[in-house]
Amino acid sequence: MPRARVAVFISGSGTNMAALLYASRAADCPYEIVLVLSNNPDASGLKLAEAEGVATFCLPHKGIARADHDAMMEAQVLKSGARYIALAGYMRILTPEFVGRWKNRMLNIHPSLLPKYKGLHTHDRAIEAGDSHGGCTVHLVTAELDDGPVLGQTPVAIIPGDTGDTLAARVLFAEHQLYSRTLAAYVAREFDAGWLLEKVRALADALPQVEERESHGAPGWRVGGKYFAYFNDQHHGTPQIALLVKTSGQDELAALIEQDPDVWFRPAYYGASGWAGLTLNRPDVDWDHAADWLRRSWAAVAPRRLAAMLEF
Structure with a gap:
């Protein structure tokens, strides 16, 4: 089975990108990371990807129309031969046209158990609501924010005394495991x-x-x-x-x-x-x-x- 080529978009440290990358090094992994892209030249995840021999591309978005920025990023994805995009802490809202062109081939990870707590401050909101669990969700990307079909979820218990930061730290461990496992299962389905x-x-x-x-x-x-x-x-x-x-x-x-x-x-x-x-x-x-x-x-x-x- 040929390995699916994946491009990863990041804006910061890229820990989920790193989790995807290192999971891809397993001999039986059905995908490979061929390009890491960012809108932030200071994103430390770019340095990690470069050190691991993965091609990178950075294009700051300031002063560029959103659609134009999306198009220039997409051009690099197409040039790399990637068939899937994984968003991993990419802090930009993508245009509906770009999302539409990658329908069913763009994934994202969100730090809540969707459909709960779309958007920001998910951990604080889960704690304030008295939920027993927070967690994370991998979903397909659609034009509506955090609303695509759910591919996988991992619940994470909320412990008495938790703050948004302490819960976020544990959820991040779950994200790193869930994303690579879900991406692998999703790309492999084409051969199942x-x-x-x-x-x-x-x-x-x-x-x-x-x-x-x-x-x-x-x-x-x-x-x-x-x-x-x-x-x-x-x-x-x-x-x-x-x-x-x-x-x-x-x-x-x-x-x-x-x-x-x-x-x-x-x-x-x-x-x-x-x-x-x-x-x-x-x-x-x-x-x-x-x-x-x-x-x-x-x-x-x-x-x-x-x-x-x-x-x-």
């Missing part, structure tokens, strides 16, 4: 057969009158009693986890493979009948493309009265 199957199942089930039925040990989907798709989990010793769909025949199958051999392949046994394998265990799967092929394959076998239900 169970997660990929659920993605395919959701797309197939959205089509009219679909029945899921196992065929030769593999999940398959039928309409009108005929199969239009299968899920192939490295069957017959092949490395691909794939969606199998119908083509018009051998000529189209060969053309697809020739055009993009990293995406398409000829599946064992099924390929002889013109079925094509759409590889899923690879970076940047275009799920709209997969959905289009599922609809086309469905239409190829659906009774005419049903095929009229979908527009192509």
Whole structure:
């Protein structure tokens, strides 16, 4: 499995960045830190990253329009080849346009158990509210501050006599463990057969009158009693986890493979009948493309009265 390339944004000491970086040094870690960026030239985390051999970039934001600053930072991320961004104490609100371009590929860590205590002074607010626990949350970044889908949380007990500072110190330990673990699980899902199957199942089930039925040990989907798709989990010793769909025949199958051999392949046994394998265990799967092929394959076998239900 190729390691996912991650860029980290910081504004200060970068302790969460350091936790992500050192976790990435494990042989089985599914990500690597390829770039650390900051809006603060005095951020000590930059020096740490440089000492560890990680590329850095700094662009002070003063005097630069927010959208322009975001664009210049993003240009460096793209140049590095990073596919994910991890915000780790980055004290800048990002523009909705920038966030939108990185939808589902930008993570943040927040020092509370979201949805509680969005924003600042989270530990003091938890103590003042009489909560039994504070904690931290890793979530996907959306345009609304601290409001993205939660990926992981760790509660931290509030001890009698705690202050915001004493609670923050313990929560930081939890952050360092939670962030690396959650990031690793999130980037690895793209190569997990169970997660990929659920993605395919959701797309197939959205089509009219679909029945899921196992065929030769593999999940398959039928309409009108005929199969239009299968899920192939490295069957017959092949490395691909794939969606199998119908083509018009051998000529189209060969053309697809020739055009993009990293995406398409000829599946064992099924390929002889013109079925094509759409590889899923690879970076940047275009799920709209997969959905289009599922609809086309469905239409190829659906009774005419049903095929009229979908527009192509």
